[in-house]
Amino acid sequence: MNFTESEERRALRAAVAQLGARYGFGYANAKAREHQPLSELWEEAGKLGYLGVNLPEEYGGGGAGIYDLALVQEELSAAGCGLLMMVVSPAICGTVIARFGTEEQRRRWLPGLADGSSIMAFGITEPDAGSNSHRITTTARRDGADWLLTGRKVFISGVDQASHVLIVSRTEDARTGKLKPVLFAVPTDAPGFEYRPIGMDVTMPDRQFALFLDDVRLPAEALVGEEDAALAQLFAGLNPERILASAFAVGIGRYALDASVRYAKERRVFRDAPIGAHQGVAHPLAQIRIELELARLMMQKAAVLCDEGEEMGAAEAANMAKYAAAEASIRAVDQAVQTHGGNGLASEYGLGSLLSAARVSRIAPVSREMILNFVAQFSLDLPKSY
Template sequence: MSGLIQDTDEHQAIRDSVGAITKRYGQEYFLERSRAGGDIDELWRELGDAGLLGVHLPEEYGGGGGGMAEAVVVVEELSAHGLPMLIWVISPAICGSILAAHADHEMKQKWLPGMADGTKKMAFGLTEPDAGSNSHNLKTTARRDGDGWLISGQKYYISAIDQADALLVITRDADLSGERSALSIFVVPTDAPGLTMQEIPTAIVSSDKQFTVFLDDVRVGPDALVGEAGRGLQQVFSGLNPERILVGAICGGIGRFAVEKASAYARDRKVWNTPIGAHQGLSHPLAESHIAVEVSRLATRHAAELADSDSPAVGEASNIAKFAASEAALKALDQAIQTHGGNGLSKEYGLSELWFVTRLMRTAPVSREMVLNFVAQTSLGLPRSY
């Protein structure tokens, strides 16, 4: 199905490479592993071997030397084949981008090549039970202990930490407590003494499970600090804007998947010898869904281009792309399920099991309400509501 996005030759090659790999595995592989609580290690490693996990990371550290524009193509195409992979957004995108921008050479050398080839994964620890994603209200603290730090606190809804080698954790710097925004970022191995995790049961069908993470006086050395102590608030945005952009890409792919599935079904399914797609009651909602999905894809690509050019407008564009794409994808998926009738709830068609992960994207990584707050206050200059 044609769309508004016109790929460069390089982007088309990336898209074709992703498509060839995902077709060998298929959506059913992804769903079966997810239902069983299993992993998708074979697919992950193959994506890494093909250079599709580190397309945006620096070449000197094993990446492809591209940017968010290339990452968007990979993540969207995975989702367009029915494989929305949260871990791609978390490990190479959020964590990889923060390390690439702010870590020293030794830390980059230790982690980035493994992220790029699929042999290492990193989880991201920002959200807390009482603070949500409000970084100004974090309670997890890091305090000096000799030449290192002791980290204590709790993180909530941390994706895929059971698969990860380390947690990139955002902390309040106890030694700079007089400064409201004094945050520090650390890489904490997941086998560090004092770090424990507890799974959060959810309705999401995904190989990437959710966890509460407890840090009880976890000691890290000086080599665990990312960048400069107390500068974490500025540093973390190197990962948050890519996160929003790539959630837009996930949703753009899911939207494409849903519209294409529904359109094929509406062309083939006949009632009283007439394809159901001939009826405007179905064709118009699908056309409207296609329009919304394509507009969101354009917004996501634009946000990626702004990120790659270090534009100051990237924050606004990333939030708008995430909002537009998550709304469009959920509407498209709902319409696709409706077009299939009862079959929309059948596992055979692979639609209903995408519902909860798509619905999650209206809430995570930032809720639609917080995006509206941002746009109202930043874009429109309206008074702050909080």
Template sequence: MSAAPTELRDLRAAVAALGARVRDPEELWTEAGKLGYLGVNLPVAYGGGGGGITELAVVLEELAATGNPLTLMVVSPAICGTVIARFGTEAQRRAWLPGLASGRLRMSFGITEPEAGSNSHRITTTARREGDGWVLGGRKVFISGVDRTDATMVVARTEGGGPCLFVVDRDAPGFRRTPIPMEVHGDLRQFELDLEDVRLPADALVGAQDAGLRQLFAGLNPERVMTAAFALGLARYALGRAVDYARTRAVWDRPIGAHQAVAHPLARAHIEIELARLMTERAARLYDDGDEAGAGEAANMAKYAAAEAAVRTVDQAVHTLGGNGLTTEYGLAALITAVRVARVAPVSREMILNYVSHHTLGLPRSY
């Protein structure tokens, strides 16, 4: 059950104070875990806070609003923790959830492939039975933070069946990772994964065989909500820096914020952020209430709205500061590329528009 509004306000304030006090990402992860913030969405019986994606999104948004997002939260507690909590065996829950909740354990999520980006139905990573266990083979790309996690939840397809989910230990024989050089410099590195005859025990399978599509989207909807929270937080951070600058930077004997050409774009950015936040909160509530269909639509729209608001806000913030907006001192230039990640991952804005046009408006498919 999600927290009451007053509890959410208290949570926001506490997390914001933590983000302002602790600046090193690793130290911040450790502190957030000790304080229960990383597992706020996981069941109390396994060391979590008993809340939902509503609370977890608040945590990520507030940390991002201090300029220090913990991007792995999108994957480890939100996707992997949710899937294991909902569909894992009792042994899997005991093995993973307490560690994910405390931050002691971390898990990546491997779905994207070279020939299967947004089209999860084209996944070619295979899982075949061998004795009492499984053998995985295939490739994944743009998998976040594999160098910092204990395992990866890999999406594979059984022979003649549908997608299913496996927990693969980082040191499993045949499981190799290669860093992907990126122009975007965030707190997580991206990797290509090669799975060559990776042998797994039977209990590496999460949930039911060939029932993975439902289980998969149980994790992907929280991923979209969390990406929206990430984008909202960074947008708020950029807007705050721009507003502070506009209040204090004086030209021709008055602050530049007194000029409508500066003030109005910042006001518009604030409005867009607040509107996107409302949709993000709605998506999280629908998911926590068990409305899968409603949450799917709202999560996509929240991610779209938050990403667009973030990109426009960061661009405007940089323009407000002029040359200073591109300096290291003010910390805005790096956000130009960082927020654009939310436009393309985990699903592009064009695919979200396809989803809304097909599922919501009932228009015919173009593919």
């Protein structure tokens, strides 16, 4: 593993950072307060090829990997304007379709996901299932050549921006009578498909929705991938999800740390010296820099393993990266508020709105506790506890 990024990747970082700087936290925060998506940034990032950098070239993508997509996410987030739907549309849905979709599905979906002209949301969480995906009850049954899909989903991001939602559901196995997972691309304007916004106290541009599916009729080609291989297909999208979520969190941490350092260099209270000269301010910021770099390294390791097809190694690293990035991000934002004192909660600085946004990363897309369960079971070979 080379710890020096290639010239191409360094150039990509610089270009994305410049794009992020033109929009910045002020733009994103104003949008978030109005519950409006970052549409202008999304559109420009798509036109520049950043959103689909991980998707195959023959379908309009950049032909690179999850590492490069995470790089884009990290730099935008570090500029204060990370794109949540990058986690969902190109990372989860794009990866699944590129790997398991039919040729027709690839040609239909991937170009739009690559240039941002099409957004696909992802629906897995259910009100009565939570983190236990084995309890999913959204069910598809055959009706002639079609499928009928019925169920509920909750906390689904960006449905109002999406033309389709990649829904995780189940079908009955005729041999065993047990339900097995399958994936369907469901149009958001399909009869029987309804979505309602969930009121949230988090200041974020992208809204969360509850979905209601009542015998939504889908053609056979809405089934993504193989009917008997959906569990493997589902997991193929979850490693990129965790890696992109880590990049988002690392970026937020970097943004908060940079804001703290600037303020600590300028603010003077005692001895006519900047407050950053005092160890009580400097040491916590130095510690956060270390923690963010550690989380970033694990995120990069996870991305490399993912791109090399090391599924189990990538799963372990992606979960660890997501855990580390969430904790470092939360600490970074909290310390940024503390460094600014009263100004840390003033609207002028905007750091107060980051408190809840950073806190989300400890819960979604997978909770800290479920990551610890994974590491205990698969890394330490301890008995399953849940």
